[in-house]
Amino acid sequence: MAHRYKVREIAQQCGLSEATVDRVLNDRPGVRENTRAEVQQAIADLDKQRAQLRLNGRRFLIDVIMHTPQRFSDAFRSAVEAELPAFAPALVRARFHLWEAGTTAQMVDELTRIRGTHGVILKAQDEPDVAEAIDRLVSSGVPVVTYATDVPTSMRCGYVGIDNHGAGLTAAYLVDQWLGATASDVLITVSRTVFRGEGEREMGFRSGLRPSGRAVVEVTDSDGIDATTERLVFDALRRHPSVRAVYSPGGGNTATLAAFDRLGRDCSVFIAHDLDADNRRLLRDGRISAVLHNDLRADARTAVRLILQHNGALPAEPAKPTPIQIVTPYNLP
Incomplete structure (x- = not known):
């Protein structure tokens, strides 16, 4: 043979x-x-x-483009920078294009202006114009890896991140188990509906919580920014006095808890995503119950590896969904 x-x-x-x-x-x-x-x-x-x-001796330049709250982009940037030396003897550098609030047109413009890159790691809206911009990049020979939230109709070479629908189901299970016999509806905070990942988390959560009969109160279009989140959550809590639990796939958790505090309301169960600096502090202080977390450094390593594979520098390896870790104050890494 x-x-x-x-x-x-x-x-x-x-x-x-x-x-x-x-x-x-x-x-x-x-x-x-x-x-x-x-x-x-x-x-x-x-x-x-x-x-x-x-x-050996090869140089690669990768662009990281993300529309996301700064707390998350800071954490992912640190993960990427920590992983790049692991690809020695190649020299891999990264450019970062990060913003908290913006439009689809801004994202398309950013993708259109990219030059001299060996690949793009992208967290973007699942919109037709974005998909077309990705397709133009890929057709020009630039591989694009979507991260945390997918644009599946595009020609992107892979998606890196957790099973978002499964994460929503997991959150629903935890919320219902911890609430037990407590009569409570649940608030869900979504940063923006055009992000497919958060939409999949929300669908999974609603599906998992449906048998309990608990109502789901949605707050959206905050971009995960604290000031906007606090205002929207405060208004929602005033309209729905039965809410005593929160699932937050979109961030802004300090602001959400501030809205509860302003109304003198307790939050019995709070499930969040990602171990950023805010969530670490809130876990240590007992303000949130658990964080659904994935290893950002492992994600960064996988995303960079996919780009190098598509540049013929590494052998092909299939990308697998990132495992979900349930982090509590007692197993906080």
């Missing part, structure tokens, strides 16, 4: 005879499983070494 490495090369790597390696590669009988495992590990090691040679 033809193989990408010579039998002699694999035998040298694993310290076995060429005859043994040949039997493994051709799936012949009489070979122990641990011997097969040694040969497969040798091939994997050779793949890594080949990848290192392809990376």
Whole structure:
């Protein structure tokens, strides 16, 4: 059977005879499983070494474009910057284009102006104009990886992030379990409906909470900005005195709790997303119940790897959904 490495090369790597390696590669009988495992590990090691040679001396420039609250963009920027040295011997640099509030036209303009890049990591609205801008980039040879929220109708080369629908179901389960027999409706805060990821979280949450009979009160279009969030939540709480729990897929949690405090209302259960600085503090202070978190550094590493793969610098590897971690004050990393 033809193989990408010579039998002699694999035998040298694993310290076995060429005859043994040949039997493994051709799936012949009489070979122990641990011997097969040694040969497969040798091939994997050779793949890594080949990848290192392809990376040696190469330079890559990646653009990170995000419409998101600063608390999240700061955390993701730190994750990207921490992971870039791991791609040595290649030199990978990143440019960041980050803003909290803006329009679809602003996002399209930013995507249109990108020049001299080897790839884009993108958190953007799921809008037709955005999809078309992504398609133009990809058609010009620039791979685009969507992050945290997808634009699935585009030609993007991959999505990195959690299963958002599953996250919403998880939040609904936690809220209903912790509320128990307490009569309470639930507030959900969505930063903007054009972000597919938050929409999927909301759909999962509504689906999971439906059997409980609890009403879901929605606050949206805050962009996750504190001042706007507090005003919208305050108005919603005044209109719905039965709300005693919150699911926040869109952020602005300090502002949401400030609105409860202004009305002298308790929040019995609060489920949030992402371990940014605000949520760490709120967890330590016992103001929120749990955070649905994913490892931002692992996300950054996967996104950069996808871009390097599409530039032919690394072997192809399928991207898998990021596991969801349930973080409480007692397992806060």
